[in-house]
Amino acid sequence: MSTIHGKQALQRLLEGNQRFAASRALHPHQTPERRAELLSGQQPFAAIVGCSDSRIPPEVIFDLGLGDIFVIRTAGNVLDDVGLGSLEYAVEHLHVPLILVVGHENCGAVTAALQGGEVHGHLGSLLNAIQPAVSQAKTQAGNALENAIKANMTRIVEQIKTTEPILSRAVQDGSLEVVGAYYQLATGKVVI
Secondary structure (H helix, E strand, C coil): CCCCCHHHHHHHHHHHHHHHHCCCCCCCCCCHHHHHHHHHCCCCCEEEEECCCCCCCHHHHCCCCCCCEEEEECHHHCCCHHHHHHHHHHHHCCCCCEEEEEEECCCHHHHHHHHCCCCCCCHHHHHHHHHHHHHHHCCCCCCHHHHHHHHHHHHHHHHHHHCCCHHHHHHHCCCCEEEEEEECCCCCCEEC
16 A cells, blocks of 8 residues: 555655756666565556656656656557556556656647648557547647647546546545646656
8 A cells, every 4th residue: 555645646756856857866766776675566656647758758857766656658648448457557456646647848749639631550549539639729829739738638637537447436535646747848847
């Protein structure tokens, strides 16, 4: 069982991000001793749903190490049944009290969905999953890309909160918090 609550887990993530953004990263839990500790199992304190973009590795931007977080990464943060099942595992078996969905500035997948056009292979499935956020963003004032990225993140948060039975039940009983965040590439800061 997790010994911390969702708000405490979020605070720990944000403190790590502040160190990273200020170039004062500690690089914790990256030693041979930590690897040995993890031989018997894992107890991550949070799960992160992030983009596959190589510029935003969660362990780096939150100044964490081995065994600290459970990470699911796909282009545009898109979640399918496999990703949701992974989150269910994190909640039900690893008892994470927090899922943080991290969208980011200049997301290529959301940019492609916003631009439209012909795509090949499985890219169509990816862009189709993002399209509702793009449609929503087109009705809003301001930067269409930033609006679409934030709308996509918000839709994924809601998807997680309402996925039955495991995730929605954990949200309802208060054992799980699901929060969205936006990562700024230029500053390195995560904004809730």
